[in-house]
Amino acid sequence: xxxxxxxxQPDSSVSYRxxxxxxxxxxxxxxLDSCKILAMSNNYRIKEAANEVTQSEEVKKxxxxxxxxxxxxxxxxxxxxxxxxxxxxxxxxxxxxxxxxANLPIATQFTYFPGMALNLVDYLNFGYAMxxxxxxxGGRIYNGNKLAxxxxxxxxxxESLTITETLVKTEELYWNIISLNEKLVTVDxxxxxxxxxxxDVSAAVKAGLIQRTDLLKIQLKQNELEMNRLSLTDxxxxxxxxxxxxxxxxxDSMVVLTDTPVITVDPASLFVNPDEAVRNRNExxxxxxxxxxxxxxxxxxxxxxxPQVAVGVAGVYTDVMDKTDQVGVAFxxxxxxxxxxxxxxxxxxxxxxxxxxxxxxxxxxxxxxSLQITRMQNELYQNYFRIGNAEKSLEQAQENMKVTKxxxxxxxxxxxxxxxxxxxxxxxxxxxxxxxxxxxxxxxKYMEAINRYK
Numbered sequence: 507x508x509x510x511x512x513x514x515q516p517d518s519s520v521s522y523r524x525x526x527x528x529x530x531x532x533x534x535x536x537x538l539d540s541c542k543i544l545a546m547s548n549n550y551r552i553k554e555a556a557n558e559v560t561q562s563e564e565v566k567k568x569x570x571x572x573x574x575x576x577x578x579x580x581x582x583x584x585x586x587x588x589x590x591x592x593x594x595x596x597x598x599x600x601x602x603x604x605x606x607x608a609n610l611p612i613a614t615q616f617t618y619f620p621g622m623a624l625n626l627v628d629y630l631n632f633g634y635a636m637x638x639x640x641x642x643x644g645g646r647i648y649n650g651n652k653l654a655x656x657x658x659x660x661x662x663x664x665e666s667l668t669i670t671e672t673l674v675k676t677e678e679l680y681w682n683i684i685s686l687n688e689k690l691v692t693v694d695x696x697x698x699x700x701x702x703x704x705x706d707v708s709a710a711v712k713a714g715l716i717q718r719t720d721l722l723k724i725q726l727k728q729n730e731l732e733m734n735r736l737s738l739t740d741x742x743x744x745x746x747x748x749x750x751x752x753x754x755x756x757x758d759s760m761v762v763l764t765d766t767p768v769i770t771v772d773p774a775s776l777f778v779n780p781d782e783a784v785r786n787r788n789e790x791x792x793x794x795x796x797x798x799x800x801x802x803x804x805x806x807x808x809x810x811x812x813p814q815v816a817v818g819v820a821g822v823y824t825d826v827m828d829k830t831d832q833v834g835v836a837f838x839x840x841x842x843x844x845x846x847x848x849x850x851x852x853x854x855x856x857x858x859x860x861x862x863x864x865x866x867x868x869x870x871x872x873x874x875x876s877l878q879i880t881r882m883q884n885e886l887y888q889n890y891f892r893i894g895n896a897e898k899s900l901e902q903a904q905e906n907m908k909v910t911k912x913x914x915x916x917x918x919x920x921x922x923x924x925x926x927x928x929x930x931x932x933x934x935x936x937x938x939x940x941x942x943x944x945x946x947x948x949x950x951k952y953m954e955a956i957n958r959y960k
Contacts, residue, residue, distance in 0.1 A: 548754020638818035644809025804857030
C-alpha cells in the first residue's frame with residue numbers, strides 16, 4: 507500500500523523510500539512538526555471550524571444587504587370564464603334632436619332603438635414594481651450588522667481554539683507513542699537478557715551445578731514479559747492508528763516517530779499570574795463576545811417596538827377592456843406597533859436577564875480558567891520534578907543491578923535477587939521515559955492554558 511503521506515504536502519521530516527528488493531516501502535518517518543502540519547491540513551475538527559467561519563462571514567454579508575432598498579416586482583393576468591359585469595339596454599324610441607334643447611321634451615319625431623346587451627370585463631392584466639428604502643427601523647439593521655460581525659469574530663476565535671486543541675492533542679498522541687516505543691525497547695532488551703540467562707542456567711542445571719527452581723523462575727519471568735510485550739505492541743498499534751486518524755492519513759504499521767523528549771528549561775521561568783492569563787484565553791474571549799451578542803440581541807428586540815419609517819417609489823401597469831394605464835407612485839410609511847408594547851416589555855426584560863446570565867457565565871468561567879491554569883502549572887512542575895527523581899532512581903537501579911549481578915556471579919545472591927534487580931532497572935528506565943514524555947505533554951497543555959502555544 508502506498509503510504510498516505512505521499513498525498514500530503516511535502517516536508518523534510520516526512521520521508522519514504524521504495525526499496526530495490528521488493529515493492530514494499532521503508533518506514534514512514536514522522537516528526538512532531540510534520541504531524542502538526544498534517545493535522546492542520548487534514549483534521550476534521552479544523553475543517554469544520556473553518557467552514558463555520560465561512561458561514562458566519564456569509565451571514566455578515568447577508569446582513570449588510572439590509573441597508574439597501576428592497577425591490578419587488580410582480581405581474582398578474584386573469585381570464586374569466588364569464589363577464590364580471592353583465593346587463594342590457596332595453597329597446598326604446600329615442601327622440602330625434604333638432605338642435606334646439608327646448609324641443610326635446612315635446613319632440614314629435616322618434617327613432618327606434620332595438621336594445622343591446624352589455625358584457626364587460628372578461629380579462630385583467632396587472633403589473634407593478636416597487637422599491638422601498640428603510641429610513642428608521644429602531645436600530646435593528648445597524649445592530650443586526652454588528653451582531654453578524656460579532657458572530658464572525660466568535661467563530662474566528664473558536665477556530666483558533668480548535669486549532670490549538672488539535673495541535674496539543676497531536677502532541678499528546680505523539681509522546682504517548684514515543685513512551686510506549688521506549689518501553690518496548692526496554693522490554694526487548696530485558697527479554698534478550700532473560701534469554702541469555704535461560705541458556706546459561708539451563709546448561710548449569712544439566713550439569714547439576716544449580717537447582718531447577720532457578721530455571722523455573724526465569725521461565726516464569728519470560729512468560730510475564732511476553733504478556734507485557736503483547737500488551738505494549740497492541741497499545742502501540744492502536745495509538746498509531748489514533749494518531750493517523752487525528753492527522754488525516756491512512757494507517758500504516760511502518761510509521762516511525764523520530765522525535766525524542768528533550769528537557770531544556772526549568773518551567774518556573776514560564777509561569778505567569780493565572781488571573782492575568784485568563785483574559786488571553788480563547789474561551790474567555792468567546793464568552794466576552796457572547797455577552798456583546800446578547801446585548802445586541804436585546805437592542806434588536808427593543809427596536810421591534812419602535813416606530814418604523816420607510817420611503818419608496820412604485821410603478822403600476824393595468825390592462826382592462828383594452829385600456830392600458832401606467833401610474834407612478836411615491837410613498838412614505840410610518841408604522842407604530844402600539845398593541846405590541848405590552849408584550850414587548852416582557853421580551854425586553856427577558857433580554858436583560860439573558861445579558862445578566864451571560865455576564866455571570868463570563869465571571870464563573872474566568873474563575874474556573876484561573877483554577878485550570880494553576881492546576882496545569884502544578885502538573886508541569888511536578889512532572890519536571892519527577893524527571894529529576896527518575897534520573898536518580900535510574901542511577902540507583904543501575905548500581906543495584908551491577909552489584910547484584912556481581913554477587914550472583916560470585917554465588918553470594920540467588921536468582922530471585924538478580925531478577926528483582928533487573929525488574930527494578932526496567933521500571934526505572936520506563937519511569938524516566940514516561941516522566942519526560944509526560945513533561946512534554948504538560949508543557950503543551952500549560953502553554954495552551956496561557957494561550958502561548960505555538
